[in-house]
Amino acid sequence: MRTHSYAPVLSLVALCTVGLQARAYELYNENDGATVLNADLWAGVGWYTANKNYLGDPEREPGRMHWQEGFIKYGLSGATDKIAAGSLYGGLSMISSGSFGDGDPGGLTNGEERRTSLEDAYLGWKSADMFPALGTDGVDFSFGRQIVTLDGFLITDDGFSPGRAFNPIEGVSDGRFDRGGAFYLGPRLAFGSSAVLKLGGTEGLHGSMMWLKIDSPGQSKTEVAAATVDYTTAFGSIGSTYIHGLHVDEHYAFGDRMEREGMDVYSIRGQGDAGIENADFAFEVARQEKRSGSQRAMFFDAGYTFNDVRWKPAVSYRFSRYSEGWDFLFQGGYRKRLQGEVGVNYAGSVTSNMRINDVQFSVQPTEKLTLNAMYFNFHQLSRRDEQDYSAQEIDLFLDWMVTDNITLSPLVGFYKPDKWRETGGLQSGPGTNTYMQFIVWMEF
Template sequence: MRTPHYAPLISLVALCTLGPQAQAYELYNEDDGATVLNADLWAGFGWFGSEKNYLANPQEEPGRMRWQEGFAKYGLNGTTNKIGPGSIYGGFSLISTGSWGDGDAGAITAGNERRTAVEDAYLGWKSGDLIPALGTDGVDFSFGRQLVTVDGFLITDDGFAPGKAFSPIPGVADGRFNRGGAFYLGPRLAFGNTAVLKLGGTDGLHGSLMWLKSDNPGQSETEVAAATIDYTTPIGSIGSTYVHGLDVNERYTFADRSERKGMDIYSIRGQGNAGIENADFAFEVARQEKRSGSQRAMFFDAGYTFADVKWQPAVSYRYSRYSEGWDFLFQGGFRKRYQGEVAANYAGSVTSNMQINDVLFSVQPTDKLTLNAMYFHYHQLSDRDTQDFSAREVDLYLDWMVTDNITLSPLVGFYKPKKWLEDGGLQSGSASTNTYLQFIVWVTF
């Protein structure tokens, strides 16, 4: 049985360059920012190729696949402090996505997906100086359809974007999980419905309470409640996250998704430079309690930038580990350390039953060009359904800001699995090294 993909869905290329609302075009500005209305555009198009595939279908030899993905997100956002105390903010956007060609190398998309739908539709209120004890904007309440991200790896976004080919049951792809293509680019990040209360700002002691309801069939339309508490200083922050599973849609449950209802997750996490200039550290240790038992996951990473050296070389190391029954929940790639290109997206789950070591090295010849190299070693912790996703991967890529609005991101990856389709892996043809290519154009206005 093929293991479903539990991949982080935004590439490291994207998270190193652009955010979904990195820029905006100002349509209206009254009284020096008292009331502001912005227009947003975020778009991307990618060309992809893989010399091997991971379809778990012997009829697809030798396995070469070519496909394309694209999206455009467009809308409005604004804020005003002229209606009562504090300020009111909100946003509305649509997103159009599509996939073309053979479909991706992991049988998530078929290459004929298209969809336009509402992406953001939210309102919020910030307290301004109304409650001095909590600081400026010490209360921030928002609701509606929006992106919600929590530090660490438990809740990053709702970006998992399967297409018509995705099926947890081999041979049964009825399209019920289809979100309209652009699986790799993964721009559909917003949760279907939310209510988020943040208290205390971003410094000192602060926290949040939230309710998140996914409308993503690939996430079994999971509904959760969550709480965070953090203490932030100039050298870093320490915090904790608690997540409780409220419900799932049984029509879309597969594998152990039904256990999300009633599941409890606890974590301790931290990040910062620990007082060391140009250093960066982060960690999280998490535990899941569900009907089948306890599961654990953790990561630690450390990095350093040689800021006084030509091209400002930076190096970092990350260790992560996920127990055999770990549920990845809403772990994504956007604004987080990515877990590899081929391994994470196409070649099998890397967020359960896996130990991962990876190293990132980058240099910045100019303020608009960054060259990157990553090495990954994936080691499966125990046998599971006779499949073994142990592998090594090297990814070489660059981020080139051609203009303030356009970034080009070419990448070449080399993926060497321990096993292939006929002896317990997923790769077609053989366990020889697969060459993977992609070229993405990102646009923001």
């Protein structure tokens, strides 16, 4: 049985780093922002094609697959400091999504998914200057349906969005795991229920405590408690995360998901420039304690941007490793960067029992255009279920902010596994799979 990460949602976050910042249409503004109400609209549509599949079905022709995805998110958000103490903020939104065509080559969607559902519904309070020892807004409490992201890679959001084709329980094909498709775009990011308390702001010593109930049936509707502590300076931050599994819905449990109940996860992490101008470093080492034993995962990356050179070329290297029984939890990737396009989305598990080396190179001809190239080497640590997912992948893509509201993101990827279906792998045939996508992001 294959499991899939929900790393594709990080492609959405990554776009924010090239200019697609959060925007909204201002409906009401009193006293220069004392009270603000915004209308929010976010949409995406993607066209995809691949000449191989990873369905594990010898009856399925290994020919080219074509599929499409789309979504639109619409709602309201606002804030006010016209209360007795501190300030209030909140948001309410809906999402409509769907998948079309053949479905994806990883067998998560079949092209018949459609859904409209509640997305954000949260309310929060910030303390302003009520607690001077904690700094301005040193207390920040929020609850409801909201996106929650921790530093590092253990909790990114609740973005795993499979469709009707995802049936990980043998004999079950009732569509219980369908979350509305749009698997790659992955716009459903909010946790179903949450309570988050942040203390100390973002500088010096600060931390958080939270309770999260995962909404995705593909994540077995897991419930967890978590805490973080960090120390942040101008050179970067060092911190630690602790996660405890509280509950798993047995109706949606598969594989080793029941081990999430009672599981403990610990990590040490850091990020920053270490005092080197234009440099960027990050790492995290994590350990899981569950009934079947201990598991480990880690990553390290280092990058440098040549800001004084034309087009500002940037290069970075990342090493990551997952032990054989590692549970990927609610990770979206490492630092807004996917573990490959074909590799992590469709071609089998690269988030357990795997060692990955990858390099990224990018240039920025203009402020609104970024060209990127990535190389991945996936090496499976040991054979699992007689299958080997070792492979190499190259991805070439660009992010072009055509207007203040529209960004285009075409990509071509080349994925070559060491093994294919007839020799102990998963790909439907030997050779290189050519994968192409074209995505339009819109935010108003």
